[in-house]
Amino acid sequence: MSMPVDQSRRALLLGRPGSGGVLRPPWAEREPHFLDRCTQCGDCLSACETGTLIKGGGGYPEVDFSRGECTFCTACVQACDAGAFSDPEQDAPWSYVATISQACLGMTGIYCRSCGESCEVGAIRFSFNQYRVPEPTVEVDACTGCGACVEGCPAQAVKVGP
Ligand code: SF4
Ligand code: SF4
Ligand code: SF4
Structure with a gap:
C-alpha cells in the first residue's frame, strides 16, 4: 500500500527554495523541475572545475563555497544528460x-x-x-x-x- 506523500516534508528533506540552507548549483536554484529531473548521477560534480559542487541531502547536488567559487563555466549544465538545469543562454544562474x-x-x-x-x-x-x-x-x-x-x-x- 502506498503512503500519501507529505509535500511539505518532502520539500524540507530535498531542500526546495525556502526550506532553509541548501544552495543548489547555478541554473538549478530557479529551475522548478530540478529535483524531479535530477537522477543524482553526480556527473555535474565530476565536471565542476573548482570542486564547489558536493553531493548533498538525498544525493542531490549542492554548492559548498568553502571548497571554491563558481566560475559560471556551465560545465555542470553541459554534463547533465537528464536536462535538470535551465538554459544558461536564457536564464540567470541564480539569485545568490x-x-x-x-x-x-x-x-x-x-x-x-x-x-x-x-x-x-x-x-x-x-x-x-x-x-x-x-x-x-x-x-x-x-x-x-x-x-x-x-x-x-x-x-x-x-x-x-x-
Ligand atoms: S558553472 Fe562551472 S564552476 Fe560553477 S558549479 Fe557549474 S561546473 Fe562548477
Ligand atoms: S574584511 Fe572581508 S575577508 Fe576580512 S574579515 Fe571582513 S568580511 Fe572577512
Ligand atoms: S562579493 Fe559577490 S561577486 Fe564579489 S566575490 Fe563575493 S560573491 Fe563573488
Missing part, C-alpha cells in the same frame, strides 16, 4: 548574493581586505575613515554570488545565498 556578518574583522577594529581582493567584479566596497579600519559592504547589484570571497575570509564572516 554575498552578505557580511558582524564577525568581520573590520567591524572589530582589525585590518583586513581579503574579501575585496577576491572579488573580480569589485562588488565589495570599503568604508574610508581615518580613525577606523575599513569596513566592507556588498553592492548587491554588482555581486554575482560567485562565492570567491567566502573561502579567503579569516573570520568566516561572508555567506552567499538567496
Whole structure:
C-alpha cells in the first residue's frame, strides 16, 4: 500500500527554495523541475572545475563555497544528460548574493581586505575613515554570488545565498 506523500516534508528533506540552507548549483536554484529531473548521477560534480559542487541531502547536488567559487563555466549544465538545469543562454544562474556578518574583522577594529581582493567584479566596497579600519559592504547589484570571497575570509564572516 502506498503512503500519501507529505509535500511539505518532502520539500524540507530535498531542500526546495525556502526550506532553509541548501544552495543548489547555478541554473538549478530557479529551475522548478530540478529535483524531479535530477537522477543524482553526480556527473555535474565530476565536471565542476573548482570542486564547489558536493553531493548533498538525498544525493542531490549542492554548492559548498568553502571548497571554491563558481566560475559560471556551465560545465555542470553541459554534463547533465537528464536536462535538470535551465538554459544558461536564457536564464540567470541564480539569485545568490554575498552578505557580511558582524564577525568581520573590520567591524572589530582589525585590518583586513581579503574579501575585496577576491572579488573580480569589485562588488565589495570599503568604508574610508581615518580613525577606523575599513569596513566592507556588498553592492548587491554588482555581486554575482560567485562565492570567491567566502573561502579567503579569516573570520568566516561572508555567506552567499538567496
Ligand atoms: S558553472 Fe562551472 S564552476 Fe560553477 S558549479 Fe557549474 S561546473 Fe562548477
Ligand atoms: S575577508 Fe572577512 S574579515 Fe576580512 S574584511 Fe572581508 S568580511 Fe571582513
Ligand atoms: S560573491 Fe563573488 S561577486 Fe559577490 S562579493 Fe563575493 S566575490 Fe564579489
